[in-house]
Amino acid sequence: MSIIAAGIMIGLAALGAAIGNSNLFAKYIEGIARQPEARGTLFGQTMILFGLIEALPIIGVAFGILVLLGVFK
Amino acid sequence: MEITPKLELFGLTFDVTVIIGSLLAAIIVFVITIMATRRLAMKPGKLQAGLEMLVDLARGMARMGHDHKNAERYIAFTFTLFLFILVANQIGVISLVTSDHHTEVPALQVTQETMKESNAHGVVWLKSPTADMNVTFSMAFAIAIVGAIIGISRNGLGKFLKVRYATPMGLLHLVEAISNPVTHAMRLWANIFAGEVLISILLQGITSGLAGLPLSIALMAWMGFSLFVGVMQAYIFTVLANVYMGQKIYLDHH
Numbered sequence: 001m002s003i004i005a006a007g008i009m010i011g012l013a014a015l016g017a018a019i020g021n022s023n024l025f026a027k028y029i030e031g032i033a034r035q036p037e038a039r040g041t042l043f044g045q046t047m048i049l050f051g052l053i054e055a056l057p058i059i060g061v062a063f064g065i066l067v068l069l070g071v072f073k
Numbered sequence: 074m075e076i077t078p079k080l081e082l083f084g085l086t087f088d089v090t091v092i093i094g095s096l097l098a099a100i101i102v103f104v105i106t107i108m109a110t111r112r113l114a115m116k117p118g119k120l121q122a123g124l125e126m127l128v129d130l131a132r133g134m135a136r137m138g139h140d141h142k143n144a145e146r147y148i149a150f151t152f153t154l155f156l157f158i159l160v161a162n163q164i165g166v167i168s169l170v171t172s173d174h175h176t177e178v179p180a181l182q183v184t185q186e187t188m189k190e191s192n193a194h195g196v197v198w199l200k201s202p203t204a205d206m207n208v209t210f211s212m213a214f215a216i217a218i219v220g221a222i223i224g225i226s227r228n229g230l231g232k233f234l235k236v237r238y239a240t241p242m243g244l245l246h247l248v249e250a251i252s253n254p255v256t257h258a259m260r261l262w263a264n265i266f267a268g269e270v271l272i273s274i275l276l277q278g279i280t281s282g283l284a285g286l287p288l289s290i291a292l293m294a295w296m297g298f299s300l301f302v303g304v305m306q307a308y309i310f311t312v313l314a315n316v317y318m319g320q321k322i323y324l325d326h327h
Contacts, residue, residue, distance in 0.1 A: 048312070051306060
């Protein structure tokens, strides 16, 4: 049971992260295409936002691992 | 999964890996900064130039939460926090020390029963202190409380409560008072914890001889990613600490 639960948690977390990151990086590349000279500043901003987006799914993954290890019994 | 040695003192349980890890991180940061600033010169050497770059980075981070004049007071805090978390995050990636040795150490709660209870294969002695929830939560709540104290002493209790909580946005700020430090702490903890667990799972797979070569390549890739994540999460934690403090201190802008 806990294996299924962890699988669902980690899978949905990965799905959410994929949607969020794809939106972010699509806009990033669009921004570079429009204004190639803004690449440096855009890269920094994008990486910060990437860290912020990546945080929530990784919290899901961490709790999935904890469920898998049987911490919440 | 491995268990950690624990120490009972004054009715409280201390995690030995957290004590060792945070002490080590503090010592590394201390030694590096002392070495870099021992012989200050107008024409800086390599180490001093590197440290000056880090201070500039800290100034930029402080300016994200405070205005330019006030930011100067928070550079030391930002610099210390960033460097400590940066080193602490990398400890677990670079040197994860675990032992399969099963000699019982009852003083540190390493016995056959505790191993069996948590289904453990070994004992971990050195890991990132930030991979422990207690460390990140205490840091985040300390930052939230200090921010509130500075805000109250700067504006007075009446104005602080009136501007932040007696407005239509007050309810949101009330929820934020708990949810901000919680997400602040979880963001750092979950990233480092997930990274470390995956490293130890891959290591177990390699040593058990299932599929050595592909797992070794996966381990290398994941460790590289973990180094990157450690730097980025240290940066984000420090920036958010400044932003959350700034929200509570400068009430006229909000």
